[in-house]
Amino acid sequence: MNRIAKLMMTAGISGALAVGASACGGGSSAQAGSSTAPSGATASGPDTVIIKNFEFMPKSLTVKAGATVSVHNEDSTTHTLTAINGAFNTGDIAPGTTKTFTAPAHAGQYSFDCQIHQYMTGTLTVTG
Ligand SMILES: [Cu+2]
DSSP: OHHHHHHHHHHHHHHHHHHHHHHTTOOSOOOTTOOOOOOOOOTTOOEEEEEETTEEESSEEEEETTOEEEEEEOSSSOBOOEETTSSOBOOOBOTTOEEEEEOOSSOEEEEEEOSSSTTOEEEEEEEO
16 A cells, blocks of 8 residues: 555656646647648739740640730740731740730630641630
8 A cells, every 4th residue: 555655646746747847838829820821823824835845835725815925935946836827926936035926806716836847736715
């Protein structure tokens, strides 16, 4: 019996010490997770086509009638983005540069290619 009492006493003391030690730390409730960055992909960003590795990216782009579309050439050779029916044309886009064109005023689908590399093709969809 004496031993058990002694054990309980030591347990009690060490328990009290533990409580005293931890009491200093637990002040702020964890509200640190409130930095939720709004990483919503804005669908209405600038209308941009990138040319890379002899490809238009994206190959299919939808813009509003009359929108200004930027075309950035990331290749090391000159490209163009030219409507097959002549509705728009960036002209030569030198490597590493950007040109813009104005989307047609009439809704519809416009096929385009690169006048220099005619296997490079894409489609511009214009909405009214
Ligand atoms: Cu090209």
